Amino acid sequence: MSENTNEPTPLTDLGEFGLIERLTKDIELKNATSKLGVGDDAALIKNEKAMTVVSTDMLVEGVHFDLLYMPLKHLGYKAVVVNLSDIYAMNAVPTQITVSLALSNRMSVEALEDIYEGINLACELYGVDLVGGDTTSSLSRTVISITALGQVEQDKVVKRSGAKETDLICVSGDLGAAFAGLQILEREKSVFKDNSAMQPDFSGKDYILERQLKPEARKDLIEYFAKEGIVPTAMIDISDGLSSELIHLAKASKVGVQVYEDKIPLDAQTINTCEELNLNPVMAALNGGEDYELLFTLPIQHFEKIKREPLLTIIGHVTDQGSGNNMVATGTEALIELKAQGWQH
Amino acid sequence: MSENTNEPTPLTDLGEFGLIERLTKDIELKNATSKLGVGDDAALIKNEKAMTVVSTDMLVEGVHFDLLYMPLKHLGYKAVVVNLSDIYAMNAVPTQITVSLALSNRMSVEALEDIYEGINLACELYGVDLVGGDTTSSLSRTVISITALGQVEQDKVVKRSGAKETDLICVSGDLGAAFAGLQILEREKSVFKDNSAMQPDFSGKDYILERQLKPEARKDLIEYFAKEGIVPTAMIDISDGLSSELIHLAKASKVGVQVYEDKIPLDAQTINTCEELNLNPVMAALNGGEDYELLFTLPIQHFEKIKREPLLTIIGHVTDQGSGNNMVATGTEALIELKAQGWQH
Secondary structure, three states: OOOOOOOOOEHHHOOHHHHHHHHHOOOOOOOOOEEEOEOEOOEEEEOOOOEEEEEEEEEEEOOOEOOOOOOHHHHHHHHHHHHHHHHHOOOOEEEEEEEEEEEEOOOEHHHHHHHHHHHHHHHHHHOOEEEEEEEEEEOOOOEEEEEEEEEEOHHHOOOOOOOOOOOEEEEEOOOOHHHHHHHHHHHHHHHHHHOOOOOOOOOOOHHHHHHHHOOOOOHHHHHHHHHHOOOOOEEEEEOOOHHHHHHHHHHHHOOEEEEEHHHOOOOHHHHHHHHHOOOOHHHHHHHOOOOOEEEEEEOHHHHHHHOOOOOEEEEEEEEOHHHOEEEEOOOOOOEEEOOOOOOOO | OOOOOOOOOEHHHOOHHHHHHHHHOOOOOOOOOEEEOEOEOOEEEEOOOOEEEEEEEEEEEOOOEOOOOOOHHHHHHHHHHHHHHHHHOOOOEEEEEEEEEEEEOOOEHHHHHHHHHHHHHHHHHHOOEEEEEEEEEEOOOOEEEEEEEEEEOHHHOOOOOOOOOOOEEEEEOOOOHHHHHHHHHHHHHHHHHHOOOOOOOOOOOHHHHHHHHOOOOOHHHHHHHHHHOOOOOEEEEEOOOHHHHHHHHHHHHOOEEEEEHHHOOOOHHHHHHHHHOOOOHHHHHHHOOOOOEEEEEEOHHHHHHHOOOOOEEEEEEEEOHHHOEEEEOOOOOOEEEOOOOOOOO
16 A cells, blocks of 8 residues: 555554564463463463473674674574573473563564564474563664573483593584584675675585574483483583583583594584684684583493484593593694683674 | 772673672572572572462663663662562562673673672572573673562462452552652753752652662562462552553453542652652552552452551452443542553653
8 A cells, every 4th residue: 555565664663562462462382381471470380390490591782693694583593592402401391481682773573573483483393482571672782681491300400510430421413513604604794894796605504504593402312311211410501612611511520521532523514614714623613602512421331322322422531630621632642631712702 | 009909890801701700609599499500501490389480571771771870789689679579479489580681891890790789689688599690791781681480389379360340459558659769860860961060959859769779579568468368369560550550450350440549559759759840649650660569459358357458558449341440530539541551661
């Protein structure tokens, strides 16, 4: 009817109540423990297992994501996944999330709906209910804060602190890919800045880009543990790079760790991209971040059971605390001390 | 030793891990249900009652608070209290919070510590443990997002939706004071902007300023209900003004409400300040916000028990839905329809 029907709708066109109604109208609670969701002062969750697990993470525009290359739908998806990863790292099953959003007022209602589309997709895939939240305007940048809740039986809880000497050290999936993906995005961004007519060159980078833009949490590994009756002695999710997570786990467990450079799982795209960019792929795994894989320790008697399991790779073993935290270099057998460089946003 | 010892410490001087360690080093878990706090992937909470209650709220600089007149310690305190208020509104006892902070990089470590001092004070007073969080830098404004958890027995849960015809409508405390306090702060801010030599004039305004800057949640009322064996039929916390909360409660319960203008509890400072500013104090109660009092309904048989209880005031009764949501005007007895104006930040 009007020429403007495809124009973005300013956020101010709906009020706070209108916005909440629009975003939550299609929400159906699917988890049996979700007794009351959005629409009251608080959500109600039935305690079915002995323990509730809770974790929170905040993503800030310009620090954790760049809207120039992060599609809004992926942003919503990733914000959920990084929180669920923390719940899985306790060997718990995530059940609910709450979402708080401070939205740049440059954003439209349609942009907000894109974020929620990603949030809802992640909720569906991981079997989690969105039960509460707060949406507000920001005078500047977009901030998204998610809290995830899960439940677990008391004897299934896995902390960082239970690793014992001789335990096997394992990781799920492969490492360094999200970091390699970020380098490609940053490279294409600077090319684009210099010449906006250039089309970004992402050929052969699909896997590492997806690892950066749309990571997954390791639901499958937690399900594998449950099915096999395995309870790791310690576990942590790899958000800041393998090196700093190994040090966290070792410190909390009062042990040392020894891992082998040639055992660290790397995808071919990660290796190729790092070579192309003159980076060491092992350093990407050790000091890159955002892999959202799980690092865990298992008693050595599980060796036969797990040695051919494609979900995981054995990368080393637990030592006494006095031996420190080391990597055995490929070829030379030299011990390299691991440093907690973490990941600088 | 150096001339600079009293200079603020830039946030960048500590890393993320250093910051977390400094802020959480003194935290002691006091609540019996808190089994594991900050320092692992997620916090662990023992489920002692049948239900977990969860609520989240985000405060954004320039939208919800102005650092020109909001002391940082009060900001931390208030951010906790507004969340606990939602937990009490379900008739639950709050037990844990998580805190996510995106900090303007103009802020110093000392400023951050001031915010945490307020957070810790609120935790202590309300018997709640800080069990998790995320601290990150923001390229622009400060954002604080808190999630509160509480527990409650299934038969003690109070939603918005249980009000029945003939029920008494009650509120705790008094209303409109936080709004009156905000008007005074805004007035003194513009005076100060015009002439920075002027000292703000806050004499005789202590109560309304405290209501705005350092509100409290109604722990005492929930304890009174437990002691007296009272379970309200419906309850909601008053964050957006009495009028819109009455409408929320009526809509959720599929009833109408009738309240009496002359019963709405107002403090003398609220009345005096509104008169001074040419505002109607009843409108401040109806459409102002941030009172964090509780609005609830009780079966009429409780009348004798509660009629002299200083914690609450009976302001009206529940009617059938067809009668709508009305206020009986003082003097004229005219019915004024309540509108959900809410509170514009």
